[in-house]
């Protein structure tokens with residue numbers, strides 16, 4: 522028992538000498554076992570810098586810089602347009618059709634974006650057989666099903682913007698115009714799949730051996 526008291530008294534003295542009395546102030550910084558990133562060298566907004574000649578920490582943008590995600594003047598003019606921005610009609614349902622004229626330029630843009638952002642999974646023709654399938658990506662649907670052919674453009678817009686199920690969102694990669702352009706291109710892929718002999722002008726059917 523005497524030994525216990527001796528050890529106890531000794532530990533109290535050691536602890537108090539290391540940690541100090543409760544409430545006493547210390548000039549020394551506390552011991553941080555896991556400092557994480559609480560302290561780091563950084564500039565605070567609008568503070569002074571001794572590094573830069575002009576003394577400002579907020580650096581002006583170098584001349585000629587272009588915003589990486591280019592802004593289409595059309596999108597800022599159409600802030601109230603629910604069809605365009607959300608794929609919804611005035612009742613809040615998925616909108617049918619396109620909120621812009623589908624021109625050749627739109628289709629080409631759509632093809633370009635589709636090949637970059639969709640084809641890897643959904644395949645160049647939208648059959649769900651993209652290259653990622655060979656690396657274990659499963660469950661990618663074929664666009665040429667009745668359900669996806671009938672799915673309103675507005676719902677397509679939502680799927681691309683927010684993702685759905687296993688599919689991720691693409692609104693950070695495709696601006697509003699590009700999302701609509703991709704949908705226009707997908708519609709062309711679907712239409713091509715549904716094409717029949719009748720769609721080919723008569724004088725050109727020979728070329729297809731029909």
Ligand code: HEC
Pocket residue numbers: 635638639640641642643653658659660661662669677680681685686687688689691703707
């Ligand atoms: C990384 C792979 C991948 C990419 C890239 C991808 N998708 Fe998907 N997509 C999927 C998968 C997986 C599903 C099935 C999601 C589910 O049902 O859980 C899917 C489903 C869909 C659906 C069907 C949603 C439904 O209601 O069944 C649409 C439409 C679609 N994708 C469009 C696109 C478009 C357009 C792009 C390009 C902007 C794209 N996807 C890019 C993997 C991808």
